[in-house]
Amino acid sequence: MKAIAFDFDGVFTDDRVWVSQTGEESVACSRSDGMGIGLLRQAGVQMIIISKEPNPVVSARARKLALEVIQGCDDKLPEFSRWLKRIGVSVEHSAF
16 A cells, blocks of 8 residues: 545544534544554555545644645545546555
8 A cells, every 4th residue: 555545524533523603613533543644654655635625624634644635625536546646656556
């Protein structure tokens, strides 16, 4: 495995969302994800988050984990394919 793309919701969260009275959304993320990402990085695996919905929490968590992120993708497969081409990894050596 040379490259992995992740969604954000349900992968880096437990798929729940809290909504404040003003409509602001919050999610819970696990700090354990950082350890897993670090182990993958040490193994030389390239990673990216590709998320359908643009959300500041996705950007913040991606920054914290030092992951590239693409947001606002209705169709993730073309973005995934472009990313693989850009980093020079074949689909056979990748996962989404």
